[in-house]
Amino acid sequence: MTAEESAQVFRLAYVPGVMPAKWVRVFEERRPGVAVELVDCPAADVARRLRAGLVDAALARPDVGDVDGLSVIRLYDEVPVAVVPKDHVFTAVDEVAAADLAGEQYLLPDDDVLGWTGNPGTVIEHRPETTAAAVELVAAGLGVLVVPMSLARLHHRRDLTYRPLADGPAASVGLLWVAAAGDAPTPELVEEFIGVVRGRRPGSSRGQSEPAPKRSAKEKAAARRASLEASGKVPPRPAKGGKSSGRSQPSKGRRRTGR
Structure with missing residues (x-):
């Protein structure tokens, strides 16, 4: 050396x-x-x-x-996933499709990394500053969050879970x-x-x-x-x-x- x-x-x-x-x-x-x-x-x-x-x-x-x-x-x-409360209807299946988000309230944080424009859900007017803040709002029942699986794991909470989004943005x-x-x-x-x-x-x-x-x-x-x-x-x-x-x-x- x-x-x-x-x-x-x-x-x-x-x-x-x-x-x-x-x-x-x-x-x-x-x-x-x-x-x-x-x-x-x-x-x-x-x-x-x-x-x-x-x-x-x-x-x-x-x-x-x-x-x-x-x-x-x-x-x-990265695999995209939908982050939801553990009592959400999505937990009844192993994965969801983009069409399943129709009718859902959708959280879009300012630090979003997906840039997904084709989400059929209704984007909530309030945009949390960070993904971590968005996860807190999901736990409060305010909406669904779509993120890469790695971020869902990083911000894991016991009262939340996630399901892979089959045709979501990578x-x-x-x-x-x-x-x-x-x-x-x-x-x-x-x-x-x-x-x-x-x-x-x-x-x-x-x-x-x-x-x-x-x-x-x-x-x-x-x-x-x-x-x-x-x-x-x-x-x-x-x-x-x-x-x-x-x-x-x-x-x-x-x-x-x-x-």
């Missing part, structure tokens, strides 16, 4: 509901001398922090906000970073992290213009499984020697900060 590498810090922002632990764990294994700084970031502030150089990259929803001048790798689509999750200007190369640590999320083997990270290497069927299956786990479509596999808690936890000793 060089003195220069030991002084390096990789600052990774992530938005609510996105769990970066599995990618960060692989990155730390490949670059043990680099400190990873995780930055919990509101979805609407991701682009500003990237352009200002406050973070090096971000795991976010690229369809939310302005992404001009940013490079994006889309990783997976929210993409991707890796974002500032696009290189002209012939300038992508920063080394960003390129390394790109290699991690793309499933490249150690030492194979390179510019986007080069073709991706062919992967074995086993590697493709592992990458597919990771995307499905991240999107909530399948439960995480139990860890060796014990059962999985279903939640990714930050590595011991890693700094976590909000700005």
